[in-house]
Amino acid sequence: MCSTANYVLPLRRTFEGFATPGRLCGGVSMSTNFPGARPHGAPQDTEMDVAWQELMAITELQFDTPGEASYEASQYQSMEPMVPMGGYGMTQTHQQPPQAACDLSTTNTYDGCYSQEVSVCHHQINSNAEAIYGHSEPHPSQRLPLIPAHTQPSLMAPREQMSMSGSGQGNRRSNACLSQGRHVLWTAHGQSSHTRSADDLESDSGLSLGSSPPLASPDNPVGGVPGYQSVDVNMTHSDGESDSMTEHARAVHVHYSMDYQNHAHTYLQSGAHTSYYPTQNAYSQSNAFGHWSGKQQGQSTALGDLFTDSGVTSRGSSQHNLYTKPSGSTSASTPLSRDERRAFALKIPFPMEKIINLPVDDFNELLTQYTLTDTQLALVRDIRRRGKNKVAAQNCRKRKLESIINLERQLNQLQAQREHLAQERLEFKRSLSFIKCRLADLYSEVFAHLRDEDGQPYSVDEYSLQQTPDGKIYLVPHTSMHKGEQC
DNA sequence: GTTAGCTGTCATTGT
DNA sequence: ATACAATGACAGCTA
Structure with a gap:
């Protein structure tokens, strides 16, 4: 042979x-x-x-x-x-x-x-x-x-x-x-x-x-x-x-x-x-x-x-x-x-x-219904394999395209979200700055109204206002504050 | 003549 | 072991 x-x-x-x-x-x-x-x-x-x-x-x-x-x-x-x-x-x-x-x-x-x-x-x-x-x-x-x-x-x-x-x-x-x-x-x-x-x-x-x-x-x-x-x-x-x-x-x-x-x-x-x-x-x-x-x-x-x-x-x-x-x-x-x-x-x-779409059992049964030559049999099986693979390839490409589209969509969404978060962050920063300014103003205003026993205002360099967790506000000398901070 | 996109096919891998 | 799905790679064709 x-x-x-x-x-x-x-x-x-x-x-x-x-x-x-x-x-x-x-x-x-x-x-x-x-x-x-x-x-x-x-x-x-x-x-x-x-x-x-x-x-x-x-x-x-x-x-x-x-x-x-x-x-x-x-x-x-x-x-x-x-x-x-x-x-x-x-x-x-x-x-x-x-x-x-x-x-x-x-x-x-x-x-x-x-x-x-x-x-x-x-x-x-x-x-x-x-x-x-x-x-x-x-x-x-x-x-x-x-x-x-x-x-x-x-x-x-x-x-x-x-x-x-x-x-x-x-x-x-x-x-x-x-x-x-x-x-x-x-x-x-x-x-x-x-x-x-x-x-x-x-x-x-x-x-x-x-x-x-x-x-x-x-x-x-x-x-x-x-x-x-x-x-x-x-x-x-x-x-x-x-x-x-x-x-x-x-x-x-x-x-x-x-x-x-x-x-x-x-x-x-x-x-x-x-x-x-x-x-x-x-x-x-x-x-x-x-x-x-x-x-x-x-x-x-x-x-x-x-x-x-x-x-x-x-x-x-x-x-x-x-x-x-x-x-x-x-x-x-x-x-x-x-x-x-x-x-x-x-x-x-x-x-x-x-040839392509029948379930394997039905396909085999179909083959048994005919007397096919080896060549025909080989061709039929090739056709089935190629046919299925063709569909698989089409599906695969479709999925790939869908995946690409999906990823692009996600990318766009994430980019939009990123921009939104950046904008939000900017706004928060502005808001924080404004609040800090307001706090400083209030602090200065409150501090300006404080007087000691002699009716003299407290020095900002020597004292500061601090709030405790219970909401009470104390005038604390810097020295003791530093000690407290150290503690 | 070159290139991108589409498609079928094959080889390979995993289920 | 077999069938099959999934997928990368390749090649041919068309626009």
Whole structure:
């Protein structure tokens, strides 16, 4: 199993701050980032782990395109039937026999384009897919699929052009190793395929550094559209092209998802227990095939940039994600999250909401109701973990903001109180001074009225007035006063 | 080109 | 042992 002969081994990653949850066997990682796969704090800094992270950081190795959902679906479908998936629309779609390479010029017509385009993807990738995800390693730590080296050239060929033009702005971590791991990876097989998946772009490490399949995203336009292979890889696009190319990619994705829309959308609306992810209303609403066929020449670059520039990100928000999901009953679409796309790609038969929010017992029970592959299981657990962590992070930030606001409020209150106390202190001092003056005046006045036996006033230097606790006032000579003070 | 803010993700720790 | 919440750190994206 751990034979390096058949697997490529990337070089060391150069970025920092990235632990190594994955395990590597012969240059290929097994999934480890789901709960239980790696105990917290367990030793993990093996060279193999690092190497695997580097490998996973090479986004070109992963598939995450709109077409991905298509071919992945077929891959996993052929790999292991999903028992309760009845009625899922993808089955029929992806079982269509491969046809000739997709003529992108014909993609203006909605019907049929999907199958044509996808079919080529199947040609290129299907054989690899099962090799990649078809394994069902018995050990949890070895769930993740191996990527046999001999399968990669065909996998990466269509992606090479994309990465060459579109990866310049991609994941920093990924880029850090592009010149190393990627080179080693591809040259080891006599090819220099530079590919990059949007899914990987979205995550520096892909799916928890391999806990989920690198092909598990439906949004890699390169891998899914054979037309990319003929793209001028040196073409670069200006900012002005970005929007139009986004349109292109959106159109491409419509091709891929059209069959899903017909089925999955129905299930979503009906709440059926099938596909919960790829309704992609936005796609059907924004059919831009005309643009697509007209700008075929820029596909690779545009799509490469599309997934680096327009919302399908390695991390962070995906506000402008091309992949959208319905927002309630309204027609407004919200971005389809990365995990949702992955779940869609792997045909997870229950919704994200359940995966994330169900209590653990219910969640486990839900899992027992389906026959899931190890890959699907790992993805589901990753989704659950990430989903919960996402909520936790949101809550954490909310609390942090509230805490900051609270502290600022307290600070303002304390500052106001301080000012108030300072003002009060000043007033008390003034009052005290006034009282002291009044006391001095009274003292002088009282003292001036005192007379001795001879009718002479007492000397202020020799006598003073003192009040006892009982309220009586005595005229005390300074000498005796001093004695009393001494006592 | 730079920067701040937002967000998702991962690693880690504590419960 | 496991699940999970909390949180710091990091990275990508957008404005």
